[in-house]
Amino acid sequence: MPRYFTEEHEWIEVDGDTATIGITDYAQEQLGDVVFVEVPQTGAELAKGAEAAVVESVKAASDVYAPISGTVLEGNAALEADPELVNTSPDDEGWFFKLTVADKDELEGLMDAKAYKAFCDSL
């Protein structure tokens, strides 16, 4: 399944009409120990660029923005009890939320894995 990346260090994995969104290994490394994640409510309508989730470490809090528009299908309930999943498994178990893909064209401007790696290296 194709995986896309944003400059805000989010990843989006698209499976048909459904997108799963999380933050990258680079992002969790920068944040340090994640202590709390607030995921969006099921059914929430998110516009591209809207604040969708909050991720907190001991010393920092960051907003996670919706990289594409869509309706929230599910937030990752496991993060409530185990926010450290974002540190231990950012690409997999530490996913944040799933969206319906409203407009596939919005995926156009996003990076692929290679471009994202180059982007991180340039930072």
Add this chain to the structure above:
Amino acid sequence: MRYLPLTDTDRAAMLDAVGAPSIDALFSDVPAEHYLDGPVEGLPMHATEMAVEKHMRRLSKKNLAAADAPFFIGAGAYRHHVPASVDHLIQRGEFLTAYTPYQPEIAQGTLQMLFEFQTQVARLYGCAVANASMYDGSTACWEAVAMAGRVTRRKRVVLSGALHPHYAEVVRTMAKFTEDEIAGSAPSLTALPDDDGLIARIDDNTASVVVQYPDILGRIPDLQRIADAAHAKGAKLIVVNTEPVALGALEAPGNLGADIVVGEGQALGVGLQFGGPYLGLFAITDPKLVRQMPGRLCGETVDADGKRGFVLTLSTREQHIRREKATSNICTNSGLCALAFSIHMTLLGAKGLSGLAAQNHRLACIAADRLATLPGVSLLNDNFFNEFTLMLEVDARQVVRDLADKGVLGGVGLGKLFPDVDALKNGLLVTLTETCSEEDIEALARALEEVLP
């Protein structure tokens, strides 16, 4: 200049090391036209410790201290006896001259105290979590209103008419800027609080209902009924308590359906101090809402060696990290007052607090019965703790004034608190604590008899 250790020799050596000819030269970034070349004009020069003490004592003598008169004033600030050990302990330099415990390895004293304090407040209020304190009761009240707005995403606030008018005024002032809608009213002059009237004002857009317990006239509202009505509309119940000693005798608000309980903690350990610094208490019953709480929180953890220790935690809610998204712009709590409260509470324990409450209540009952026998005086309250309202036949503000001339600080005229509500002006709010004797009550009765027409 006894507070400045540098000598002229030191200064010369240090200027030399810095490479500046004079201290003035270190201010070279200040434009010359705005730099003062000598002490600010029109102000006195430095003074000896003895001279300053004398000056301040002279000012202090122009005040009538509560201890020097039969004293019956309350209305949000209460005079209780503070054990000598409280004041001794809070003056230990390690408490007095410490900063906010941001370096927990060398601040366990303050942190453990705050953890104990939070637990004491939570238990007193019947809540799950209390924060490490706020400025005072009135600002804590506003913070509760703001929190309820965040949680419910609603903008309408229903204030009980019998909420302390200064608290209501703080809420109204802040709401002007946050564009919350405040539904207030004047208190009704009834023997019991007008719970029905309050309940009738709760609607589907109401974020919170704010009710004082006991209220500004000393009456005790039925919290459970109000809570049920608020919750039926999806609103939060905020209970305000200005006299923590009352909770030694009354059921805790958290056990009666309150969602947020806030109050003034001054009555224990802090002293009157002409209005400040005081101690804002803030607690919630649902621990899941803790990330919406304002103020500092202290939590338990372990250190690298596995020993129990305490840290300030969940600080990402606060202004220094969240900046414009913080839950509140406050960064200071009322640490030393929290310490005084906590020490006093530790000395009392549950047994002492309920004993103290019983004594306060007993004296209030004696006073209410005695004063109500005076001609032209009647007791408004059907229920009360240590504070009640007497109805006179004249403006109570003048009566208070006349009582002061007779050396009795006899209470607060309701016209002072509610200048816009003409119907209340004959009400006199009288407060009794353990510091009042039965002789004091007699002195008030006699003085009242003399000054009433």
Add this chain to the structure above:
Amino acid sequence: MNQINQSGWKPGTPVASSEDVKHPTVTGNKALMLEEPLIFEIGGADTCGVDLPNTPCELPNRLGKFARKEPIGLPGLSEPETVRHYTRLSRQNYGIDLGLFPLGSCTMKHNPRLNEKVARMPGFLDVHPLQPVDTVQGALGVIDELSHWLITLTGMDAVAMSPKAGAHGELCGILCIRAALEARGDARKVVLVPESAHGTNPATAAFAGYETEDIPANAEGRVDLDALKARLGPDVAAVMITNPNTCGLFERDMKAISDAVHEAGGLVYCDGANFNAIMGRVRPGDLGVDAMHINLHKTFSTPHGGGGPGSGPVVLSSALAPFAPLPFVEKQSDGSLRLVEEENMEDHHASSFGRMTAFHGQMGMFTRALTYILSHGADGLRQASGDAVLNANYALRQLEDVLHAPFGDSGPCMHEALFGDAGFAEGFSTLDLAKGLIDEGFHPMTMYFPLVVHGAMLVEPTETESKAALDQFILAMRSLAERAKAGDEALLTAPHHAPRARLDEAQAARKPRLAWSEPED
């Protein structure tokens, strides 16, 4: 066996000690380093440290049906146990009384004990805020006299005394600004804040209903005047500027900034947290400031108390004075003082924006601050700011060869010296140096603030330090800087000699435990 001070610990239980502890003790104590349990672990439901008068068994009950049904669950301690508990706790704290406390932007100066003595005079301590006004003329006199000093020292027109602390004062100032703008029918929406500002500035502006925008700094660490001028316009309500700024530098262009803001129809808020550097030497009123809060707990020596209470009076220009919150003290024609509240407001008070707190502000802090001010006098305050600035420059110049000083070439610093972590070995951070400082017997400096410098260390010695104390601090800092650059691994686990090693803040935040509860069996 378990660790002292862990849930479930009871007095009389031996304490486990790890293998590597030399000379373990069964109690976990180490002579004068005493562990202390929680009151909930040593107190009893029947213990009381206060004697109450005997009351009759038959008590009246006018509580209606609301009497408490369950016991409260608060443990009590006798007086000797109480004194010992809190004395032991106090010994796990660092305070100014113990040593140098160079916490930048917090101004940890000596807290004179005369202040404490005066604040406890019965005429100040034992006075109710609602007493008849002629029984509190001395208290109003303190407010009036302190107000006069604050207005004169800052060259402003008026002062609002009721704000409870710095951030509350900031809010007061911004609300005055909003009220003034609204009074002239001008609904501006934006407040400009330099990127080096205290976090309270944007939080306060947001609370007051404003959007905030950053103003960039120039290479010197000062506000970029041209960028600011370019942003000014009819939508800008105010700028909030800290002067001296959080990089420890005086904003040379302050007057030009104020003039430009005023010309564009906005107002100038100055964060007065750093007033200690310039008191008695510069009057913010001369620089065009419209509102500035003064932290009495920083500049005027009232104790920080482990996190408050503070006090944050706000001095105001003539443009803002009419909007100050209630209550305030006014002198009457016969020389007596009165308190203006809702009760006795007159027409000329009608533009006050409202009330910020139940009573009259932090009276207990006013008496302390006035005592301090009178002790120093106009000449002493000037000497104090000079000594504070000299001490900071001395620290800056004695350390800049071993620590990166990003603005070391921007001229003399004010009351604080700013360093960054450039040059530290891989994996070593400002935090490690700070924790090493604890082992050396000092409180760490402010860390990671301002945000504009990587790994910032903000050192504010204040005028309280002698040259000998500073030399000792410099010795420690030089040694720690060398160790951080050389990659001395012992620093990574410092402190080694404090009552606790580094605490697990992630665990505290993930599974918050914010109140004590009976341990589960």
